[in-house]
Amino acid sequence: MRTIIAGNWKMHKDRAEAQALIDALAEQVGNTERVEVIVAPPFPFLAMAVEHLRDAHIGVAAQNCHEALHGAFTGEVSAAMLKSVGVSACIVGHSERRQYYGETDAAVGGKIAALLHAGMLPIYCCGEMRAEREKGTHFEVVRAQMNEALGPISPADLAKVVVAYEPVWAIGTGLTATPQQAQEMHAFVRKELRMLAGDAAAAIPILYGGSMKPDNARELLACADVNGGLIGGAALDAGLFTELVRIAARAAAHTSIP
Ligand code: PGA
Numbered sequence: 001m002r003t004i005i006a007g008n009w010k011m012h013k014d015r016a017e018a019q020a021l022i023d024a025l026a027e028q029v030g031n032t033e034r035v036e037v038i039v040a041p042p043f044p045f046l047a048m049a050v051e052h053l054r055d056a057h058i059g060v061a062a063q064n065c066h067e068a069l070h071g072a073f074t075g076e077v078s079a080a081m082l083k084s085v086g087v088s089a090c091i092v093g094h095s096e097r098r099q100y101y102g103e104t105d106a107a108v109g110g111k112i113a114a115l116l117h118a119g120m121l122p123i124y125c126c127g128e129m130r131a132e133r134e135k136g137t138h139f140e141v142v143r144a145q146m147n148e149a150l151g152p153i154s155p156a157d158l159a160k161v162v163v164a165y166e167p168v169w170a171i172g173t174g175l176t177a178t179p180q181q182a183q184e185m186h187a188f189v190r191k192e193l194r195m196l197a198g199d200a201a202a203a204i205p206i207l208y209g210g211s212m213k214p215d216n217a218r219e220l221l222a223c224a225d226v227n228g229g230l231i232g233g234a235a236l237d238a239g240l241f242t243e244l245v246r247i248a249a250r251a252a253a254h255t256s257i258p
Contacts, residue, residue, distance in 0.1 A: 002205050003221075003252040004162060004228035005245050006038040006123060007235025008063060008091060018045040019052075024238030026056040034252040035228070035245055038123075039235065040091055043077060050086035061089035061123065064097060067110030079111075079118035089121035091230070093149060095129075095168045105148030112149060116157050123162045123230065124149060125209065126189075130169035138167075139188055146192045158197035162205045164230040165189055170210025172232055179219045179226075182208050186225035214243040221251035 013021060018041055029037055040061040041049050049060045066076035082090060092115070093108035108124070115122040126145040128138035142165070150158060165185050167177050177185070186206045193201035208220050209230030220226055228248060234240040 001203060001227055001255070002036055003034060003248050004036045004038065004205050004207055005231065005241075005248045006061060006089075006091075006164075006207065006228070007040060007231050007241055008094070008209075009039065009041045009235060010063070010096070010232060011042060012236055013041065013045070015045065018042075019048065021236070021238055022049050022052045025058060025241065026052055028238055028242040029056055029058060029245055030242075032057060032245060032249065034249045037245055038089055040089075046082070046087050047085045054086075059088045059121075060086065061091055061121075062087050063091050063094070065090050065092070065111055065114065067107065067114045069114070079114040079120055083118045083120055087120070089123060089162075090115050091123045091125060091164075093125045093145070095125065095127060095166060095171060099168075105145055109149040109152055112153060112161065113157075116153070116160060121160065121162060123164055123207070125164045125166050125230070127166040127168055127171075127210070133167065133169060138185070142185065142189065143192055146189065146196070150193075150196055153196075155197040155200055158193070159200035159204065162207060163189055163193070164207040164209050166209035166230060168210075172211070174211050176211045176213075176216050176220070177208070179223050182220055182226055183223035186223065190225050212244065214240060214247060217244050217247045218251065221248055222254070224255075 038059040038061050040063050062082045065079045092111045097103045112122040128141040132141045205227035207228045207230045208226050212229040
């Protein structure tokens with residue numbers, strides 16, 4: 001199983017700050033044989049990130065894309081455009097896009113198809129809101145998100161997708177799912193993936209996202225179905241992000257021992 005640590009910078013950093021973070025990551029992240037490291041800076045810094053992170057083997061993702069190849073969609077960016085500047089992955093369906101920009105599962109499914117068509121890695125985010133967990137509907141919510149966005153995708157293509165479970169109540173709040181809550185939902189996501197993708201589900205990485213930090217990452221990454229993290233706040237600091245990569249590398253080394 002692959003282990004992935006992906007950093008979502010959201011709408012943070014100006015050019016000089018982005019350059020400084022990219023340089024620090026290139027220098028500090030080091031040998032990442034056991035962990036695939038990906039960063040997702042804002043659009044204006046993607047090409048710069050690709051150029052400066054290539055030798056460090058750190059992949060670059062966008063935070064959003066449009067489902068069409070090109071066209072009259074003012075303000076939008078297509079998967080093919082991202083690919084053409086060396087971007088290899090894209091976060092889609094993040095709860096902030098669902099909440100503030102009304103993105104539906106169907107629209108997100110279209111973005112996933114566009115990314116697969118462009119030969120890129122979609123990182124598909126799903127997860128329940130606080131009220132949904134309190135009502136006990138979190139499994140239903142995640143099942144619906146998965147079925148609607150991933151249902152139309154063929155099993156062969158689903159094998160090229162990464163899922164990130166991000167409970168909305170844990171994003172940027174300092175609250176984290178307990179390892180038990182994370183493992184329970186990740187096992188559920190894996191089961192849903194099995195219905196959609198068959199045997200390929202066993203090899204689809206499922207990342208946890210929501211206030212992951214060096215002090216809670218070890219326990220989360222030790223869970224059987226947690227295959228990495230999608231990191232927000234802690235991805236803005238090269239030291240914290242590098243520490244998370246190291247913790248993930250140790251967890252991966254541990255799980256690979258029979
Ligand atoms: P956080 O963000 O680590 O700041 O909670 C995670 C995310 O939104 O992907």
